[in-house]
Amino acid sequence: MAAIATLKDLYETLSPGLPGVGAAGLDRLRADGYARFLAEGVPTPKVEGWKYTNLRDLAGISLAPARSAANSDGAPSAWDLPSVAPGKTHRLVFVDGVFNAALSAVGPLPEGVALDSLRGLIDASPAYAAEVLDRFPAPKADSGLRVGPNPGRGQTQGLVALNGAFLAEGAVLTVGEGVNLAQPVEVVFVATAADGTWHPRLLIDVAPGARVTVAEHHVSRGGGATFANIVTAIRVGEGATLRHAKFQEEAETALHLASITATVAASATYETFVLTTGARLARTDVQVRLEGSNASTRVSGAYGVDGNRHADFTSLIDHVSPNCTSREVVKGVIDGHGRAVFQGKIIVRPDAQKTDGHQLNRALLLSDTAEIDAKPELEIYADDVKCSHGATAGELDEDALFYLRARGIPADTARALLIAAFLDEVAEEIGDPALRAHATSRIQDRIGRLTGITVDAADLAVEE
Structure with missing residues (x-):
């Protein structure tokens, strides 16, 4: 409750100064997020989906916005920022959660493609920014097919609400119908602050028939005990392809929580890869909803943890329509007193006949004190399906x-x-x-x- 009380004070202090205040749509989004966070709170191990990941470390982190440690006398120019194709990408850079135009580099974009910082979009037109935000899917607590007092997996609901309450920064990518964006888009988050928090929102809208590759990088350059609470919302239109990767390599004193939610239309493809090698506690929730027939997704992840660090990969792949395909492979290496969590669930709804869904989790334990908690699940309500899952853990x-x-x-x-x-x-x-x-x-x-x-x-x- 102490954390919630602190956030109440922060919200009352900071909300009047957030960009776009006074625009009805943005005010509503933030107020709804604040109200939902007060109702949901910070998830605890009493929630099934958070049984193996305890957020007690939040008590030792400042929830106020981070104060950037980067100085103005050349330090940023010395940074070697990560890139999947140096000099050949469109790049937005955020330092301690704040967009940095000097470090960003967006080249000429084809007609139908727009890449902006969320704050820039809000400053240009708060009403339009609210309209864009409303287009995107929100994470679901559960499949909606079971009943009971607490049926949900507890996937980041309170944290997503918290992100909405302080909505101010992030990136917005729109790719128009039929456009093939040859150069990858990169969004780089650099932590330099000794402590503090940021809540970026990433929005990716890929129109029918379009193709694009997006890479997220989360790194530290002298950063300390920071808290990144990231929400990524994705729409992949009919026949479109989005390849998306997230590389989390923050300082080993950081706390990193992320939610990725994607809806995939008919004959579209969404591929995502998550690499976790940083932060003292990191969790990524991935929810993919295959809404149209013949949609497909490939969800993969890798992690390496040691010391007393903790990595959690939780996923929900929801087969809504027939003839859809999903593949999930998550593997990790754990040393020292490190701990990892894998929770993967595939849902096949009644109308999703001829589903083809497969899931595999494997962990390599390098010490006697390393630990893995694995919970693979299938929830099937159709009879003409081909599904499998498995989880193994062992030594070399x-x-x-x-x-x-x-x-x-x-x-x-x-x-x-x-x-x-x-x-x-x-x-x-x-x-x-x-x-x-x-x-x-x-x-x-x-x-x-x-x-x-x-x-x-x-x-x-x-x-x-």
């Missing part, structure tokens, strides 16, 4: 280690190669070559930090 394969050692490879190098091969399989799920190459590079970097051994992509062939 001793036979494979022996095979590599017998060929003269040192023990530490052999161990690093096997870990790399284990995670590299997830990167292969990524359809976009630039995203796949970047993901492989970041996985190799994380393995190097976990094992002290540098692994090159070419070395992975040794295992074959």
Whole structure:
């Protein structure tokens, strides 16, 4: 309750100064978010969907807006900001949650494509910004097919509401009908503050027949105990394709909570990949709703945690229409006292005949104190379907280690190669070559930090 009381004070203090105040649509969105947060609160382990992830760390983080630690005498120019294709992307950069035009670079865009900061959109036309926000899906607490006093998974409802209460910044991408945007779009969030909070909103609207690739990066440059509460809302129109990746590499003192909600129309494709290698506690909720026939989604993720860090990947894939396909592969490596959570649910609704849905979660435990909590679920209400799910956890394969050692490879190098091969399989799920190459590079970097051994992509062939 102390956190809620603090947020009440913050809301009353900050809300009059948020952009677009006085515009009825934005005022309503924020007031609704504030009211829903007061009703929902911060999720606790008593909620089924948060049974394995405790947000007690919020008590030690300032909920006030972050004060940027970046100075004006050249520090930002020295940053090596991540990119999936350096110099060949359209990029928006946010420092401690605030849009930074000097670090951003948006080139000429084809007709029908718009890329703006949310604050810029609000400043230009608050009424239009509210209209754009209203177009996008909101996360659902549950499938709506079960009854009971607490049927929901508790997927970020209170946190999404909190994001709405302080709605001010973020990115808005619109891709017009039939447009193939060749250059990827990148949204980079850089943490420099010692503490503080930001609540960005990312909106991606891909019209029928369009194609686009989007990469999110979350990194720290001297950042401390910050709290990022991110909401991403996506619409993929009929016959369109969106490839979306999120790379979370913030400081190990940060708290990172994110919600991704996507609706996918008929014959459309949505692919998403989430890499978690930073933050002391990180959770990403992914909800994909396959609304039109022949829609498809591929949801994949990888993580590497050690020390006392915690990574949570929770997903809900909702098959609403017939002849839809979903594939989910999530794999992770856990060392030290690290803990990981996988909660994956596939729902097949009564009208979703001829569904093809598959889910796989695998975890590699590198220490006796590492922990994984896995909860794969299928909820099927149709009879003509092909669905499967599975979850495994184990140690490195001793036979494979022996095979590599017998060929003269040192023990530490052999161990690093096997870990790399284990995670590299997830990167292969990524359809976009630039995203796949970047993901492989970041996985190799994380393995190097976990094992002290540098692994090159070419070395992975040794295992074959």
